[in-house]
């Protein structure tokens with residue numbers, strides 16, 4: 001009779017997201033609004049694909065930055081997919097403490113309504129699980145920097161699909177300057193009996209596999225948490241099938257963020273046509289370019305007229321960040337000997353440029369260029385600004 005169990009085909013399909021950091025702001029951008037839009041998209045993804053669960057691997061919000069209306073938004077939006085489960089493993093920013101919205105007593109004191117019955121939050125310090133028929137979903141909150149994420153061997157039921165949700169740091173693959181919380185290394189993941197581990201904490205997408213099968217994924221931050229988070233932002237649809245104890249996993253990344261940060265490197269050799277092409281191709285990679293706010297971070301040195309670029313791409317919402325862009329090859333100019341009149345001019349101008357910012361810096365940089373033209377006996381024309389912008 002046991003063959004009944006072994007021949008059973010089990011399937012579970014979920015949307016795995018993490019690190020929304022709702023409440024966290026980016027200067028001059030209404031990030032909270034983009035976070036809410038992304039969550040609405042996540043909810044629609046669950047509905048449209050008939051998914052079995054929404055899984056959130058921590059840092060959904062920031063305890064000390066989230067407003068009352070944002071908490072209400074989260075409670076309502078998760079209630080809107082009842083009875084589909086929403087499984088949450090708290091992280092180090094939605095840290096499970098008294099004044100955390102996951103805490104029901106805190107919600108009561110704040111006179112907020114409680115989480116709907118389909119919202120399941122891991123609150124016990126050790127691994128616990130929620131059961132959905134053939135599927136067990138394990139998790140535990142991220143409560144300290146030191147404690148190991150996978151500290152104990154967990155006795156799972158091999159006849160079921162076993163998933164873990166955890167906010168933790170992969171120590172053998174740690175991004176620069178990322179704080180370590182809840183450490184583990186790949187061997188912990190490969191040793192564990194979980195069929196899939198939904199990770200959170202690191203803000204870039206990465207996978208851990210045993211060479212044949214993917215065992216764990218960081219989907220990355222759902223919406224850029226800073227202007228240094230480039231590339232696609234969203235979540236992963238994970239389909240887990242178990243047939244005769246054989247597991248198969250299929251992943252599909254879904255773009256959820258309508259805020260997108262892109263980095264473009266520019267060199268003096270690139271003309272405007274080349275730069276236009278780079279920007280066009282970045283825009284065309286987005287699956288919803290008309291509704292996306294693009295932040296183009298332009299790095300390097302060259303001849304670039306931002307006003308002209310804005311004009312060319314006026315049908316899109318674009319912010320050009322030129323804080324890491326210089327019109328001049330300053331390093332090369334610094335090599336000019338200060339013994340000549342031109343050298344003294346360059347040195348004085350560079351000092352002024354260094355101590356200025358914004359429009360003043362731009363004017364000084366232009367003045368330096370025109371001065372150099374004058375020294376070289378060239379005709380002084382506004383080479384660095386294209387005319388006829390109208």
Ligand SMILES: [Mn+2]
Pocket residue numbers: 059091092093167200201202
């Ligand atoms: Mn975190």
